[in-house]
Amino acid sequence: MEMEPSVASSATVSSNSKKQKEKKPKDQKKATAGVGGKGLTDPNKTPASGDNLGKGQSAGQKTEKKKGQPQPQQQIQKSKETKKEAGTGKAKPTNRPVEVNKKEDIFQAVLLADNFTSSIFGPNCPLRQEGLISLANRKFIDYTLEALSVSGVQEIFLYCSNDVEGIREHINDSKWSSLPNCSIHVIVSEDAISLGDAMRDLDGKGLIKNDFILLSAGVVTNMAMKPLLNIHREIMKADKGVVMTLLHRKMKSTHRSKPKNQSTAIVVNSNTHKIIAFDAKPTGKKLNIPLDGLQGEMDIYMDSVDTGIAVCSTSVPPLFSDNFDFTCMNDFIRGIIINEEILGNSIYLHRLVSGYACRVVDFDTFQGVCCDILQRWTYPVAPDMPFGSNPNENLYNMHKNFVYKAANVKTAAGSEIGKSVMIGTNTAISKGVKINASVLGNNCKISPDVTITESHIGNNVTIGMGCSFSRCILTDGTIWDDSAPQIGKLIMNGEVHPIQPPIEGAEDTDSEQGTDFDEIDDDASDEEPGVCGLQDVDFNTFSSEVMESLSRGFRQNVATENLVLEINSSKFAYNMTFKEVTIGISKAVLNIPLKIHPEFYEEFTPRIQWEKMKEVIIKLKTLLAHYITTSESQMDMIQALEEYANDNIHFRPMLMKALHLLYDEDILPEEAILRWHMSPSLYEAGGELRVMVKQLIDWLETPDSDSDE
Numbered sequence: 172m173e174m175e176p177s178v179a180s181s182a183t184v185s186s187n188s189k190k191q192k193e194k195k196p197k198d199q200k201k202a203t204a205g206v207g208g209k210g211l212t213d214p215n216k217t218p219a220s221g222d223n224l225g226k227g228q229s230a231g232q233k234t235e236k237k238k239g240q241p242q243p244q245q246q247i248q249k250s251k252e253t254k255k256e257a258g259t260g261k262a263k264p265t266n267r268p269v270e271v272n273k274k275e276d277i278f279q280a281v282l283l284a285d286n287f288t289s290s291i292f293g294p295n296c297p298l299r300q301e302g303l304i305s306l307a308n309r310k311f312i313d314y315t316l317e318a319l320s321v322s323g324v325q326e327i328f329l330y331c332s333n334d335v336e337g338i339r340e341h342i343n344d345s346k347w348s349s350l351p352n353c354s355i356h357v358i359v360s361e362d363a364i365s366l367g368d369a370m371r372d373l374d375g376k377g378l379i380k381n382d383f384i385l386l387s388a389g390v391v392t393n394m395a396m397k398p399l400l401n402i403h404r405e406i407m408k409a410d411k412g413v414v415m416t417l418l419h420r421k422m423k424s425t426h427r428s429k430p431k432n433q434s435t436a437i438v439v440n441s442n443t444h445k446i447i448a449f450d451a452k453p454t455g456k457k458l459n460i461p462l463d464g465l466q467g468e469m470d471i472y473m474d475s476v477d478t479g480i481a482v483c484s485t486s487v488p489p490l491f492s493d494n495f496d497f498t499c500m501n502d503f504i505r506g507i508i509i510n511e512e513i514l515g516n517s518i519y520l521h522r523l524v525s526g527y528a529c530r531v532v533d534f535d536t537f538q539g540v541c542c543d544i545l546q547r548w549t550y551p552v553a554p555d556m557p558f559g560s561n562p563n564e565n566l567y568n569m570h571k572n573f574v575y576k577a578a579n580v581k582t583a584a585g586s587e588i589g590k591s592v593m594i595g596t597n598t599a600i601s602k603g604v605k606i607n608a609s610v611l612g613n614n615c616k617i618s619p620d621v622t623i624t625e626s627h628i629g630n631n632v633t634i635g636m637g638c639s640f641s642r643c644i645l646t647d648g649t650i651w652d653d654s655a656p657q658i659g660k661l662i663m664n665g666e667v668h669p670i671q672p673p674i675e676g677a678e679d680t681d682s683e684q685g686t687d688f689d690e691i692d693d694d695a696s697d698e699e700p701g702v703c704g705l706q707d708v709d710f711n712t713f714s715s716e717v718m719e720s721l722s723r724g725f726r727q728n729v730a731t732e733n734l735v736l737e738i739n740s741s742k743f744a745y746n747m748t749f750k751e752v753t754i755g756i757s758k759a760v761l762n763i764p765l766k767i768h769p770e771f772y773e774e775f776t777p778r779i780q781w782e783k784m785k786e787v788i789i790k791l792k793t794l795l796a797h798y799i800t801t802s803e804s805q806m807d808m809i810q811a812l813e814e815y816a817n818d819n820i821h822f823r824p825m826l827m828k829a830l831h832l833l834y835d836e837d838i839l840p841e842e843a844i845l846r847w848h849m850s851p852s853l854y855e856a857g858g859e860l861r862v863m864v865k866q867l868i869d870w871l872e873t874p875d876s877d878s879d880e
Contacts, residue, residue: 280324280384280396281373281483282315284331284338287365287499291389291533292644292661293671300334302388303341305629306537307544307554307610308595310341311388317558319384320353322396328378330358330369345561367491367498374488385487387479389531391540393552394480394523402521403482410445412515414487414507417446418480419472420523428539429476430532431853432672437475439520441468446518449508451501475522479530490516527552534642534659534670538625538851542608545573545591554593567593577613595630612647625851625858641858642670658858671855709745714755716741721759721791722766731793753804757811760795761822761829763787772821781825785832792836805843808833810853817854827864834871841871 284302291301298304302312312329319327331338339357342348347355358378363369373379382403384396403416419437422429438448447469481500490497490507497503507516527549531537547553554567554575567575574588577596582588586600589607596613600606603620611617612630619636626643628634634645635652645651646663661668720737723729742752764783765771771780788795799808809830816826833839848861848868 276381278323278325278397278400279328279379279381280319280326280386281328281330281369281379282312282319282386282388283366283369284312284329284388285333285363286387286389286532287332287363287369291531291537293669296661296668296670297663297666298646298661300331300337302329302331303334303337304389305612305627306391306531307541307593308612309558311531312338312341313345313558314391314552315386315388316347316355317552318390318392318394319386319396320347320350324384324396325353327353327355328358328373329355330360330363330373332359332361332363335359335361365498366500367495367502370488370491370497374492379485379488382482382484385481385483387530390479390528391531391544391549391552392478392480392526392528393549394526394528399480399482399521403484403519406443406519407484409443410517410519412511412517413445413519414484414490414516415503416482416519416521417504418478418482418521418523418528419475420478420528421472421474422476423474426539427851428529428536428543430536433476433532434473435475435477437472437520439470439472441470444470444520446504446508446520449501449504472520472522475520477530478523478528480528486516490514533672534644535851535853537627538608538642541610541627542591545575545593547573624861639862641862642852644670656859656862658862659855710747710751710755713741713745713747713751714759717755718759718762718766721756721794722763724794725763725787725790726767731797734794735797749798749804750807753798753807754811756795756798757808758815760787760791761812761815777824780821781828784825784829788829788832789836792838795833795838796836799838802843805839806847809839809843809847813847813852813857813860814854816860817856823856823860823863826860827867830864831867844868845871 286301290296290298304311360372406413436450529540555569572590575593579597580594581599583602585602586604591608593610598615600617601619604617606623609623609626611628614631616633622639624641626640628645629647631648632645633650637654639656641658643657644661659670724734816823
C-alpha cells in the first residue's frame with residue numbers, strides 16, 4: 172500500500188542574510204483525501220473494532236491494543252537577550268490586532284529542527300542537529316515533514332540554527348524539493364538559542380499569517396493535522412482569547428516511550444478543558460492550584476505527556492516578541508496562566524483518544540519510539556511502507572517477530588536475530604552474532620560473535636569479532652574492534668561519548684504562584700511517575716521506619732507477624748501505596764548489613780559480603796513472601812533491586828546472586844526475572860546490570876531437562 176501525500180510540496184530556502192520578496196499565494200486546491208490526508212488518523216474518531224493502529228500488519232501477526240500515553244516536555248535554555256522587561260515575571264500584553272484574510276487562509280506549520288538545548292543524548296554529545304538524527308534508518312525531519320505534507324499543510328517553515336547546510340542538502344536532495352503544492356522554507360538564525368528567539372524572529376519577518384501547527388523535529392505521528400486545527404478553531408468560537416491548544420497523550424509511568432526524568436501535572440476545567448494550573452516539575456504528592464481558578468469541576472492529570480505538537484493562534488509570535496521572559500514553552504504556558512486576567516489570553520488542553528504521537532527527548536524515548544515503529548503502532552508510518560525523503564529506496568520486507576530486512580541482507584547460519592530488529596541493505600551478519608531490539612544501517616559488516624542489544628548502528632559501519640554493545644549508538648562510517656563491552660555509549664568519529672539525560676531548561680520553580688495557591692492532595696498516587704526514585708518526604712520517613720523495624724527484627728529475632736504489624740502501621744500513617752511498601756521493604760533488607768556493619772564494604776571480602784547479605788535475605792524471606800504476592804509487586808521488587816545496584820556500585824556483583832536466591836526461595840518466579848531482563852531500563856547502569864546477570868538468564872531459559880547443572 173503506497174501512502175501518497177494529498178498535497179505535495181516544493182522547497183524554497185530563505186535565511187537572515189537573504190530576504191526574499193514575499194509572493195502573494197494563489198488559491199490552493201483543498202485536499203480531500205481521508206481526514207486531511209491519506210492513511211492518517213482523525214483524533215476525534217475512536218477507531219472501530221478491527222480499525223486500530225495495527226491495521227495493515229501481515230497475516231497472522233497478533234496486534235495488541237495500547238492505551239494512550241503521555242509525552243515529554245520541551246526543555247529549552249534561557250535566551251541570552253536582555254531587555255528591561257526581562258526578569259519581571261509579568262507578561263506584557265500585546266495590542267496588535269490580528270486580521271485574517273480568508274482569501275489567503277493558507278494552512279501553515281512551523282517545524283523546529285533544533286531543540287535549542289543540549290543533544291537529546293546528553294550535554295557532551297556532538298550530535299547537535301536533532302532533525303538529521305536517524306531513527307529506524309530515516310531522519311527525524313522526514314517523519315514530521317511526511318505528517319505535515321500528507322495532512323495538506325501548504326506552507327512549512329523549517330527553523331534551524333545548527334548544521335544549516337546539512338538541512339538544506341537533505342531537503343534539496345529529496346522529494347521535499349519537488350512536491351508541487353506545499354512550500355518548505357528553511358529559516359536560518361544562528362543566533363537563536365531558544366524557542367522564544369525563534370518565535371520572535373518569525374514575528375519580525377512577518378511570516379505567520381494564520382493559525383498554525385507548531386512541532387518539534389523529534390515528533391513521530393500518524394495524526395492528521397487539519398482536524399487538530401479545526402478543534403482549536405472551534406475553541407476560538409467560544410473563547411476569543413485562546414492562543415494555544417496543547418496536544419497531550421495519556422501515558423503510564425512505566426511505558427517504554429515515556430521520558431523517565433520528566434513528569435507533568437495539569438489541572439483543567441472539566442467542561443471546557445481550559446488549563447487552570449500547570450506544573451512541569453511536580454514533586455511529591457501535592458499540587459498547587461490558584462484559588463481564582465476554582466470554578467466548577469476540575470480534572471487533574473498526572474499522566475499527561477506533551478506530544479511536541481501544539482496548535483497556535485497568530486497572536487503567539489507577537490506574545491513572545493512583547494514578553495522577553497518567554498524563552499521556552501513552559502515559560503509561555505506559565506506566563507499566560509498567571510496573567511490571564513491582564514492579557515485576556517488562555518491555553519487549552521486536548522488529550523488524544525486515537526492515533527499515535529510521541530516526541531523523542533532522550534535515549535529512553537528514542538529506543539521506545541523506535542520499537543513502536545518496528546511493532547507498527549505508528550502505522551502507516553512503518554518500515555515496509557514507502558514514506559520519507561526518498562520513499563522508493565531501501566524498502567523493507569517484514570518477517571516474524573517484527574524483523575525487517577532490506578535487499579541483499581546476508582545472515583550466516585548460527586546467527587540469532589531476536590525481536591524488533593531492522594537491517595539495512597547490503598549488510599552482512601556473521602556466525603554467532605546476536606541482535607535484539609536494534610537497528611542496523613546499510614552496508615554494515617558484523618564480524619563473528621558480536622552481541623548488539625537495544626542499539627542503533629549507522630551506515631557503512633564495521634564491527635570486529637567479539638564486540639558487545641548495549642544501548643549504544645554508532646554513527647555512520649564507524650570502525651570498531653575493541654572487544655570490551657560498550658554500555659550506554661555514543662561512538663562517533665572514533666570518539667566515545669557517554670549517553671546521558673539531556674540538560675533540562677532553566678526553569679524558575681519559585682514563581683509568584685506560590686503565594687496565592689492552596690495545596691491539594693493527589694489521590695492517584697498509584698500512577699505517580701518515578702516512584703522507584705521517589706524523593707517525597709513521607710516516603711523517606713516511611714522507609715526510615717521500615718529500616719529500623721527490620722534491622723531490629725533481624726538482630727532480636729522478632730516474629731514476622733509483629734514486623735508485619737509495624738510495617739502496616741507505618742503504611743497507614745503515611746498513606747503509602749503497595750508499590751511504595753514493596754520498594755521500601757526491598758531496599759531496607761539490602762541496607763541491613765550496612766547498618767549492622769558501618770564499614771561493611773571495607774571490612775569484608777566480596778565472599779563474606781555476600782554471606783552477610785544472604786543471611787539477611789534468608790532470615791526475612793517469610794516477611795518478603797508476605798508482601799511479594801502479585802506480578803506487579805514482583806516487578807516492583809526487581810526494579811528496587813536494580814535501582815539499589817545502580818546507586819551502589821559495590822552491590823552490583825551481588826545482584827545476580829540475590830535474584831538467584833530469591834528465585835530459589837520462591838519469592839521471585841522465573842517469568843518475572845525474564846520479563847524484567849527484557850524490559851528497557853530506567854537507570855544509567857541498567858544495560859550493564861543486565862549483562863552482569865546474563866548467566867542467570869541463560870540458565871533460566873534452559874529447558875528443565877537440560878538444567879540439572
